[in-house]
Amino acid sequence: MSGPDLSRRRLIGVGGAGLGGLLLEGCDRLSRAPTFQHVIGRTSTLTERSQRVLLGGQPLAREYHAQDLSPVFKANGTITPSTDAYRRLLDGGFADYRLVVEGLVRRPLSLSLAQLQAMPARTQITRHDCVEGWSAIGGWTGVQLGRVLALAGPLPQARAVVFRCADALGGTDDDRGLYYESIDFFDAYHPQTLLAWAMNGKPLTVPHGAPLRLRVERQLGYKQAKYVMRIQLVERLDGIAGGKGGFWEDRGYAWYAGI
């Protein structure tokens, strides 16, 4: 006997549903098998391609009204980044903050918060859907990512936009531990894709990603990178951190988070 888990399995077998027990055991084994992980992972490509076809006309995610706002917008993931670099920026009221735009661009940028706020802003009240299942409605104000990218001038070989963040959700202060995310140009140029600096009409708070967070409204919460420090335009994602295009993607979640 090795614990109640096994005895329960045995009970199911004795109960005449041995097949069910075998199925369970088999599925657990399949879940661990890399080849099968790969096969079921392929359906995420099918889901992504199908949604890209359906979203070809670039429809907007639903926008809500002020009376629809969640009374409390749950802050998830990192609540307070603990890295020294972030601490210093926070202590200085983000006066020294610079958003760096680099990589496959004609004109690398370094933009202060004031410069970002001086750019044309968009405000949208949208629903934030966490991969866990909960939702919260919040209002976001910021500059459309497309405008910032246009300033930098992406090179033709650029395929993805990578967001490097200040929070070490993985516990270490390096590529492996720091939060990052990535999207492609299909979403990067969507009118609701923002670099948001305000939430519900007030400056972004630390739990919600101050001073700057990403909003990609047609995807799940883990895409909405907080504490964005650097934007990198790249051709491939496999050279970055775990190579899957994001902190949670490197931990098994799908890169396309439209479902």
Added chain:
Amino acid sequence: MTTETFPDTAAPAPPSKRVREVMYRHTVVVRVTHWINVVVISLLLMSGLQIFNAHPMLYWGSYGADHDPAWLETVARNGPHGLRGVLHIGGLTIPTTGVLGASPMGGRLVVRGFPAWATLPSWQDLATGRRWHFFLAWIFVANGFAYLAVGLINGHFRRDLAPRAEEMTPRRLIGSILDHLRLEHPTGEAAKRYNILQKLAYIGVVFGVLPGVVLTGLTMSPGFDAFAPWLLDLFGGRQSARSIHFICANLIVLFVIVHVVEVLLAGVVNEIGSMITGRYVVPQARRR
């Protein structure tokens, strides 16, 4: 359905002259899609419970998270006797230690919505649960469309599932309910057709619950919502859709329980055999 009647010549002549009537009851498409559903729906249910466990609370409306009122939640509390699992549903508090809220894993109680034996994978792993769920959902939808297309084209729904006007009278309905309560199963000619409650149950599942579970599933997708925002209005918001998705899953479980009990009562070998070979031995009335 075609009926062929022939005397049972394989066995020595029985004392009374019995006729063994065999009918072709289930087409190959019905049989294949049925057994695919058995596997796929079981695994969808289990991977669905894995996903539920990531946030074991259900809400009504557009939004819903920790600070919002949940109409259903599983909770684990640390009490004087260790971890205790509780289900809150509506205004009720039901102790569920061992099953909901807190259940055994690796020899001790852990905080968990649904227990390890009910989830896919058995350990807590939302990413893998989601991969399984969406992989299976594609198979389920393809399988469902094949079943619906063939059923519409070959007249199966119209011929075998659509209730006839004379079946829908209160007297017939009550009669059928009483038959079910008395666990009486039709014989002879009556056994060749689905009874009215059976028809209504199948119609409800095939055209109500199963499409409902797919549509509410799609409503939870922020990408699909941008394409079809009317789904949000249809179900009353994303969190309502999530709740209805869960309720549909429970209705499927309820249907399966009744379905399996009826199969056991009606004759498990004949019933399961007919869903494998298509051939169903028509039960004859017993002489009293």
